[in-house]
Amino acid sequence: xxxxxQLGSHVSVSEGALVLLRCNYSSSVPPYLFWYVQYPNQGLxxxxxxxxxxxxxxxxxxxxxxxxxxxxxxxxxKPSAHMSDAAEYFCAVSDQLFxxxxxxxxxxxxxTINP
Amino acid sequence: DGGITQSxxxxxxxxxxxxxxxxxxxxxxxxxxxxxxxxxQGLRLIxxxxxxxxxxxxxxxxxxxxxxxxxxxxPLTVTSAQKNPTAFYLCASxxxxxxxxFGPGTRLTVL
Numbered sequence: 001x002x003x004x005x006q007l008g009s010h011v012s013v014s015e016g017a018l019v020l021l022r023c024n025y026s027s028s029v030p031p032y033l034f035w036y037v038q039y040p041n042q043g044l045x046x047x048x049x050x051x052x053x054x055x056x057x058x059x060x061x062x063x064x065x066x067x068x069x070x071x072x073x074x075x076x077x078k079p080s081a082h083m084s085d086a087a088e089y090f091c092a093v094s095d096q097l098f099x100x101x102x103x104x105x106x107x108x109x110x111x112t113i114n115p
Numbered sequence: 116d117g118g119i120t121q122s123x124x125x126x127x128x129x130x131x132x133x134x135x136x137x138x139x140x141x142x143x144x145x146x147x148x149x150x151x152x153x154x155x156q157g158l159r160l161i162x163x164x165x166x167x168x169x170x171x172x173x174x175x176x177x178x179x180x181x182x183x184x185x186x187x188x189x190p191l192t193v194t195s196a197q198k199n200p201t202a203f204y205l206c207a208s209x210x211x212x213x214x215x216x217f218g219p220g221t222r223l224t225v226l
Contacts, residue, residue, distance in 0.1 A: 044207075105158040
């Protein structure tokens with residue numbers, strides 16, 4: 001069975017500082033990995049995804065993530081935090097790309113940006 | 116303007132009542148999904164459907180039912196058998212094997 005662990009339910013950084021949100025996964029097959037962002041009382045928006053190929057994936061709003069198979073990790077980073085990045089972030093894993101895509105989500109990390 | 120709509124945004128239910136949450140998409144997506152979100156627990160899959168007139172249980176289907184009579188619509192009924200229904204419910208859709216797009220959600224509160 002697949003699972004996702006997000007280290008740290010709350011992360012706080014200063015505006016302009018590096019953002020690092022950690023995600024480790026467990027999968028018996030090559031995984032497909034996703035990061036979503038959720039603003040208060042809204043749905044989820046895809047930030048980026050890894051399927052195959054280049055292990056460093058760039059997404060929207062300046063975020064990127066690197067797939068490290070040996071560490072079973074897919075950490076999300078942004079070089080310089082902006083106040084608008086304050087939101088909840090979810091890492092998710094899927095074992096298939098064809099047919100219905102059954103996503104398994106981590107518990108989420110709430111990111112706070114200090115002025 | 117293409118997208119996913121969910122209604123209502125807020126829903127209040129008395130104990131013992133069934134309620135139906137609406138999800139409509141005009142993206143021509145084949146697959147649709149229902150998730151439940153509780154604080155600190157992420158999202159959990161309730162039901163999903165790959166094509167019209169077909170759907171499968173997710174991880175927490177007990178106390179819920181769905182139908183898929185039209186490609187555009189995937190309503191979720193929260194039945195009285197669901198013991199703890201207060202949560203935020205999210206609908207999503209995707210082309211087969213592609214990225215899931217989420218609706219804005221419905222917050223259900225049991226009084």
